[in-house]
Amino acid sequence: MIRWEQWGLTFDDRYPIYRQIVQQFNRAFVRGDILTGERIPSIRELSNLLKVNANTIQRVYQEMERDELINSRRGTGYFVTEDQDRIDGLRLQLVEESMQRFVEEMRALGNQDEDIIDRLQAYLRGGEPDAKGA
Amino acid sequence: MIRWEQWGLTFDDRYPIYRQIVQQFNRAFVRGDILTGERIPSIRELSNLLKVNANTIQRVYQEMERDELINSRRGTGYFVTEDQDRIDGLRLQLVEESMQRFVEEMRALGNQDEDIIDRLQAYLRGGEPDAKGA
Amino acid sequence: MIRWEQWGLTFDDRYPIYRQIVQQFNRAFVRGDILTGERIPSIRELSNLLKVNANTIQRVYQEMERDELINSRRGTGYFVTEDQDRIDGLRLQLVEESMQRFVEEMRALGNQDEDIIDRLQAYLRGGEPDAKGA
Amino acid sequence: MIRWEQWGLTFDDRYPIYRQIVQQFNRAFVRGDILTGERIPSIRELSNLLKVNANTIQRVYQEMERDELINSRRGTGYFVTEDQDRIDGLRLQLVEESMQRFVEEMRALGNQDEDIIDRLQAYLRGGEPDAKGA
DNA sequence: GTGGTCTAGACCACA
DNA sequence: GTGGTCTAGACCACT
Numbered sequence: 128m129i130r131w132e133q134w135g136l137t138f139d140d141r142y143p144i145y146r147q148i149v150q151q152f153n154r155a156f157v158r159g160d161i162l163t164g165e166r167i168p169s170i171r172e173l174s175n176l177l178k179v180n181a182n183t184i185q186r187v188y189q190e191m192e193r194d195e196l197i198n199s200r201r202g203t204g205y206f207v208t209e210d211q212d213r214i215d216g217l218r219l220q221l222v223e224e225s226m227q228r229f230v231e232e233m234r235a236l237g238n239q240d241e242d243i244i245d246r247l248q249a250y251l252r253g254g255e256p257d258a259k260g261a
Numbered sequence: 262m263i264r265w266e267q268w269g270l271t272f273d274d275r276y277p278i279y280r281q282i283v284q285q286f287n288r289a290f291v292r293g294d295i296l297t298g299e300r301i302p303s304i305r306e307l308s309n310l311l312k313v314n315a316n317t318i319q320r321v322y323q324e325m326e327r328d329e330l331i332n333s334r335r336g337t338g339y340f341v342t343e344d345q346d347r348i349d350g351l352r353l354q355l356v357e358e359s360m361q362r363f364v365e366e367m368r369a370l371g372n373q374d375e376d377i378i379d380r381l382q383a384y385l386r387g388g389e390p391d392a393k394g395a
Numbered sequence: 396m397i398r399w400e401q402w403g404l405t406f407d408d409r410y411p412i413y414r415q416i417v418q419q420f421n422r423a424f425v426r427g428d429i430l431t432g433e434r435i436p437s438i439r440e441l442s443n444l445l446k447v448n449a450n451t452i453q454r455v456y457q458e459m460e461r462d463e464l465i466n467s468r469r470g471t472g473y474f475v476t477e478d479q480d481r482i483d484g485l486r487l488q489l490v491e492e493s494m495q496r497f498v499e500e501m502r503a504l505g506n507q508d509e510d511i512i513d514r515l516q517a518y519l520r521g522g523e524p525d526a527k528g529a
Numbered sequence: 530m531i532r533w534e535q536w537g538l539t540f541d542d543r544y545p546i547y548r549q550i551v552q553q554f555n556r557a558f559v560r561g562d563i564l565t566g567e568r569i570p571s572i573r574e575l576s577n578l579l580k581v582n583a584n585t586i587q588r589v590y591q592e593m594e595r596d597e598l599i600n601s602r603r604g605t606g607y608f609v610t611e612d613q614d615r616i617d618g619l620r621l622q623l624v625e626e627s628m629q630r631f632v633e634e635m636r637a638l639g640n641q642d643e644d645i646i647d648r649l650q651a652y653l654r655g656g657e658p659d660a661k662g663a
Numbered sequence: 664g665t666g667g668t669c670t671a672g673a674c675c676a677c678a
Numbered sequence: 679g680t681g682g683t684c685t686a687g688a689c690c691a692c693t
Contacts (some may be wrong), residue, residue: 143683158371169665180685185667193595198408202665202693221370226384229363236355237292240385247381250360251374274600277677314678411692426639448693489638494652497631504623505560508653515649518628519642545668571680582670587682604678604680 129160131168135177144179148187156196156207157218165207167197263294265302269311278313279320286325290341291352299341301331397428399436403445412447413454420459424475425486433475435465531562533570537579546581550589558598558609559620567609569599 134151138144155161167173170188174181188205191197195213197205208214233243268285272278289295301307304322308315322339325331329347331339342348367377402419406412423429435441438456442449456473459465463481465473476482501511536553540546557563569575572590576583590607593599597615599607610616635645 145683154369158369170667171665182686183684186683188666199666200408200693201411201667201691204665218370222367222372222380225363225366225370226381229359229381230384232359233356235288235292236352236359238356243385244378244382246356247360247363248378250364251377274602277603279677316678320677413692422637426637450693454692486638490635490640490648493631493634493638494649497627497649498652500627501624503556503560504620504627505556506624511653512646512650514624515628515631516646518632519645547668572682573680584671585669588668590681601681602678603676603682606680 129155131173131176135179145183145186145190148177148179148184149190152187152191152196153217153221156214157221161207163207163211163214164209167205167207169204263289265307265310269313279317279324282311282313282318282321283324286321286330287351287355290330290348291355295341297341297345297348298343301339301341303338397423399441399444403447413451413458416445416447416452416455417458420455420464421485421489424464424482425489429475431475431479431482432477435473435475437472531557533575533578537581547585547588547592550579550581550586551592554589554593554598555619555623558616559623563609565609565613565616566611569607569609571606 134148138147152161152167161167168176170181170184173179174184177184188197188199192199192205194217195208195210196217197207199205230240230243233246234240238246268282272281286295286301295301302310304315304318307313308318311318322331322333326333326339329342329344330351331341333339364374364377367380368374372380402416406415420429420435429435436444438449438452441447442452445452456465456467460467460473463476463478464485465475467473498508498511501514502508506514536550540549554563554569563569569590570578572583572586575581576586579586590599590601594601594607596619597610597612598619599609601607632642632645635648636642640648
């Protein structure tokens with residue numbers, strides 16, 4: 128059960144709304160919160176739920192349709208692709224991108240690979256490693 | 262010795278150029294490639310080196326001056342702050358942000374904390390973890 | 396013997412379903428797969444066979460009736476026109492349109508008339524002409 | 530020298546304006562009427578020339594950028610890709626699609642491959658072959 | 664009701 | 679000046 132309304136509460140002014148909604152969808156697909164073949168809300172429904180203009184939602188769906196994650200059926204609505212491979216590919220891609228960006232960034236800040244792991248583990252334990260060497 | 266010209270070759274059209282240049286400066290400060298008190302190129306110089314509009318560099322320097330990472334000395338040029346603590350604080354902040362974003366993202370994609378470490382280690386070893394459970 | 400069910404499998408999301416069904420009928424008329432005077436399925440029957448909304452079939456039959464390709468006999472069903480000239484005219488029209496669109500397009504892409512023939516022959520032989528001059 | 534204003538005179542109500550403009554651009558790229566690296570009109574300029582809303586042009590450019598045929602430079606304008614291979618690929622794709630659609634259509638209307646060539650040649654000579662056999 | 668397109672106009676970030 | 683985003687509202691085609 129997805130709480131769509133909540134999506135609208137967390138928009139970050141630094142990024143376009145439509146990108147943020149796409150990201151929410153992508154994550155929901157990857158986590159399995161929205162299943163293949165499932166119908167997603169109509170443009171007007173989601174527009175109401177998120178308190179966002181219908182054209183913005185339209186753009187979101189358009190973008191996702193381009194990526195073949197959803198299909199539109201005229202007069203019927205939008206449906207998630209039946210192709211589970213697409214979803215799996217999306218997960219791989221998003222995870223990959225995330226790791227790549229992170230590692231690139233940490234290295235650019237002067238961290239050795241071992242440091243990256245160390246710091247991350249410390250971070251996940253809730254603490255912060257002291258800023259040694261760097 | 263910094264190869265400024267190279268900065269200009271890697272601009273990513275998806276983000277504002279001035280942000281990317283600020284980022285390059287930040288990384289150079291943190292890595293110690295530019296030292297406290299050191300003089301940095303004039304707006305015109307850097308504008309030529311990077312093949313970027315002078316207004317853009319202007320904004321970069323404004324931004325960094327606001328953050329007190331550099332100071333302008335009228336008629337003389339721009340100089341990195343003498344305050345090493347600023348630089349250290351910058352490093353902490355950038356590393357922190359990077360880890361925070363990464364962890365948030367990986368969790369949103371359905372990864373448990375242990376998975377995050379595992380996948381990262383696999384990634385750093387140059388391999389890819391098999392896409393178990395997700 | 397027409398395999399109606401198959402028509403429904405090949406719908407192209409980019410065009411209205413009702414147009415695609417009309418097209419299938421037109422081609423069947425022209426090829427002689429459906430003969431003059433022959434009865435065609437009722438709206439409900441075809442709706443079931445193609446897994447398509449009955450309103451959509453309704454529109455298909457309306458359209459074809461307007462073009463006098465079929466007639467409705469109340470309470471009895473829909474029948475193909477008895478007028479073979481209509482069918483022959485349809486064939487001419489469809490072939491004409493097809494050639495016109497093709498030639499217009501190829502010329503707009505910079506092909507001379509001789510090139511059009513050449514490329515088409517190569518295409519029909521299953522090969523691709525080498526991309527000379529264009 | 531491109532006569533942009535003319536593009537606006539020939540819009541066909543059956544298709545979205547933005548698609549028709551994209552098509553015009555594609556053909557101009559393929560024919561070499563617009564060269565790699567060249568700047569194309571700004572959104573507002575073309576909007577005025579074609580008497581079409583700026584948002585529609587925006588969509589056109591967006592679409593072409595997605596296909597990596599043009600690139601946007603913030604505050605500067607849109608420029609055709611430097612990559613001639615993209616253009617060549619576009620030509621091949623468009624020609625291919627055109628031939629494929631044509632052949633598929635002619636065959637569906639009951640024409641043998643030899644007939645297709647024959648009729649096309651007759652058509653190009655300006656005459657119409659008599660509707661034999663089909 | 665659904666999606667798809669188009670217009671008009673606004674505001675912001677960028678060069 | 680440029681592109682990018684968003685809103686509001688209209689109209690059409692389709693199911």
